[in-house]
Amino acid sequence: MPTEGHPGASAFRTQPALLPADLEPRRSAARRHRPRNPLPALVLGLFVVFFVLPVLWLVLAATKTDDQLVHGNPLSFGSWHALKANWDALTAYQGDAIFQWLRNSALYSFGALVITLAVAIPAGYALAMTEFRGRRMLLIATLVVMLMPNATLVVPLFLEVNAVHLIGSMWSIILPYAFYPFGVYLAYIYFSTALPRELLEAARLDGCSEFGAFRRVALPLAAPIVALVGFFSFVANWTNYFLPYVMLPQSSQLPVQVGLGTLLDDVPQFNPTVGDLAVQRPELALATLLAITPVLIVFLFSQRFLVTGMLAGATKS
Amino acid sequence: MSTPTATTGRTTARRGTLRALWPGRAGHGFVAAYVVLLIAFGVVPTCYAVYFAFTDGNARFTGLSNFSRAASDFRFVPAVEHVALYLVFWLAALVVLVVGLSLLLHRLSARGVSKALRFLYYIPGALAGAAGVLVWLFVLDPSVSPVSFLLRAMGFDTFGQVVAPGHLPILFALIAFWTGAGGWIVVMHGALNNIPHEVIEAARIDGAGAWQTARRIQIPMLRKWIVYMMILAFAGGTQLFVEPQLLAQASVGVAGRDYSLNQLSYDFAFQNNDVNTAAAISVELLLVGLVVAALFVARSGFFDAD
Numbered sequence: 001m002p003t004e005g006h007p008g009a010s011a012f013r014t015q016p017a018l019l020p021a022d023l024e025p026r027r028s029a030a031r032r033h034r035p036r037n038p039l040p041a042l043v044l045g046l047f048v049v050f051f052v053l054p055v056l057w058l059v060l061a062a063t064k065t066d067d068q069l070v071h072g073n074p075l076s077f078g079s080w081h082a083l084k085a086n087w088d089a090l091t092a093y094q095g096d097a098i099f100q101w102l103r104n105s106a107l108y109s110f111g112a113l114v115i116t117l118a119v120a121i122p123a124g125y126a127l128a129m130t131e132f133r134g135r136r137m138l139l140i141a142t143l144v145v146m147l148m149p150n151a152t153l154v155v156p157l158f159l160e161v162n163a164v165h166l167i168g169s170m171w172s173i174i175l176p177y178a179f180y181p182f183g184v185y186l187a188y189i190y191f192s193t194a195l196p197r198e199l200l201e202a203a204r205l206d207g208c209s210e211f212g213a214f215r216r217v218a219l220p221l222a223a224p225i226v227a228l229v230g231f232f233s234f235v236a237n238w239t240n241y242f243l244p245y246v247m248l249p250q251s252s253q254l255p256v257q258v259g260l261g262t263l264l265d266d267v268p269q270f271n272p273t274v275g276d277l278a279v280q281r282p283e284l285a286l287a288t289l290l291a292i293t294p295v296l297i298v299f300l301f302s303q304r305f306l307v308t309g310m311l312a313g314a315t316k317s
Numbered sequence: 318m319s320t321p322t323a324t325t326g327r328t329t330a331r332r333g334t335l336r337a338l339w340p341g342r343a344g345h346g347f348v349a350a351y352v353v354l355l356i357a358f359g360v361v362p363t364c365y366a367v368y369f370a371f372t373d374g375n376a377r378f379t380g381l382s383n384f385s386r387a388a389s390d391f392r393f394v395p396a397v398e399h400v401a402l403y404l405v406f407w408l409a410a411l412v413v414l415v416v417g418l419s420l421l422l423h424r425l426s427a428r429g430v431s432k433a434l435r436f437l438y439y440i441p442g443a444l445a446g447a448a449g450v451l452v453w454l455f456v457l458d459p460s461v462s463p464v465s466f467l468l469r470a471m472g473f474d475t476f477g478q479v480v481a482p483g484h485l486p487i488l489f490a491l492i493a494f495w496t497g498a499g500g501w502i503v504v505m506h507g508a509l510n511n512i513p514h515e516v517i518e519a520a521r522i523d524g525a526g527a528w529q530t531a532r533r534i535q536i537p538m539l540r541k542w543i544v545y546m547m548i549l550a551f552a553g554g555t556q557l558f559v560e561p562q563l564l565a566q567a568s569v570g571v572a573g574r575d576y577s578l579n580q581l582s583y584d585f586a587f588q589n590n591d592v593n594t595a596a597a598i599s600v601e602l603l604l605v606g607l608v609v610a611a612l613f614v615a616r617s618g619f620f621d622a623d
Contacts (some may be wrong), residue, residue, distance in 0.1 A: 074463035123351035132341025147610035151556035156366035179354040210343030240447035
């Protein structure tokens with residue numbers, strides 16, 4: 001299934017394929033000299049606050065005690081001591097549940113990533129560079145499934161997986177994640193624009209088999225698209241909530257996203273009925289921070305590489 | 318094969334006949350694994366859901382009775398209304414603000430600043446899903462919120478007041494916008510860059526100001542991207558689940574329980590043990606997603622499937 005749960009996240013899924021080349025237009029040297037209207041800057045600045053403030057608050061919240069959270073300045077740093085205390089309390093929760101969840105998330109996301117790449121890259125290549133019966137139909141099916149929100153299939157998938165007695169198995173998560181039509185579409189766009197057909201013809205004339213042509217000519221050129229598909233697949237799978245929420249019955253199997261929900265249940269301010277298990281709000285903030293760190297890191301480090309990939313994959317139109 | 322020996326000659330010959338008999342076999346080989354996944358996790362669950370939706374617990378065909386049972390459930394109509402209202406707010410915010418911000422960013426003369434801002438707007442995308450909802454549970458709680466002065470100024474003193482049922486569509490739209498807008502701004506910015514500079518320059522020479530250029534040239538040329546964004550946002554929005562689900566947890570079921578259609582489907586399947594009615598709702602949602610996607614692929618000319 002196409003993998004990402006959040007409606008907003010569809011932006012990621014569809015962004016690079018269709019992203020027109022990020023070529024800045026040449027600015028004309030002679031810009032008008034008028035007194036600047038301050039309004040645009042004000043609006044842009046306001047939205048920086050809107051988008052960044054909650055993240056900043058989250059980072060700082062992890063360094064505070066619950067008391068500081070309520071009474072202190074919301075944008076002040078707490079103390080290293082409180083951060084350590086939160087860390088200790090969080091890691092003591094249900095044994096070391098948080099690490100277990102992070103490990104699970106990594107297992108599901110990377111497991112699916114490997115399969116996705118192994119499946120989507122050849123499929124995109126074949127759709128772009130070879131002729132076979134059913135090609136057009138497959139392409140259209142891919143486009144349609146790619147545009148459908150992934151959550152549509154969660155309950156039906158549960159019924160199917162339940163029928164084959166795979167509920168609770170890690171494959172009930174990894175395999176549906178691995179089905180990633182958007183990745184196939186990206187690879188299709190990439191190969192049909194970035195790989196000259198003449199190059200393949202030459203390889204075939206030189207005696208390469210079809211597979212040889214793929215392996216020796218197409219794959220070495222595929223690094224950007226591997227990175228791109230990998231990025232979107234990883235982010236989509238890491239942030240997915242609905243599918244594992246439905247598929248996995250045991251706490252020890254949960255990915256961190258669903259684990260956060262478990263933690264939330266034990267925060268007394270949100271659920272007054274919790275007893276001894278109580279999780280303090282700063283611990284929840286710290287857990288959230290840990291949960292998003294891998295994606296944030298990927299964001300930070302893949303920026304440049306991704307722009308290259310987008311440029312390469314986006315010149316179709 | 319410049320020096321054909323007996324064996325390679327034979328394999329080449331065999332390859333030749335195979336090629337003649339099955340011309341697309343290489344292509345089929347490359348897509349085989351993908352087709353297996355497509356069938357196993359796209360086609361089969363769809364068929365399975367349809368099968369469940371039209372049968373009862375004893376696998377007897379029941380016509381539309383599961384659909385009418387779902388529709389007559391007291392939670393169904395409110396759930397449709399909730400999702401519809403949420404979509405109105407979300408789509409409106411998305412169109413107005415994403416287009417507006419993209420145009421403003423595009424006008425910035427300092428390219429580095431524009432790039433940095435796009436990145437900052439994009440950051441909440443890392444918090445898609447449960448993490449973003451949790452952050453907003455805090456931000457919307459006046460006792461710990463970084464903007465508690467704002468909440469208090471609007472007359473909200475407790476978390477319960479903020480998440481009153483009437484506010485939920487706006488709050489969910491806010492969260493969705495916060496996580497999703499940045500990605501779309503990057504897309505729109507790219508689309509704006511694709512408008513030939515000469516066109517903009519010509520408009521400027523003709524005396525068009527920023528507003529007129531935006532209204533008469535840039536927005537019309539962005540139209541198909543805007544439609545694309547709306548379509549995906551609409552289809553995704555009908556699937557609302559994690560936001561109300563976590564909010565329901567955080568408010569001990571006061572707000573958000575059975576709020577959306579997906580939650581209702583989930584509850585039918587897992588609380589009432591009624592998978593058939595759950596499947597009926599899933600099929601309805603599936604149909605919305607499928608029709609929207611198919612119409613878009615067929616009519617927009619966005620994807621050319623050769």
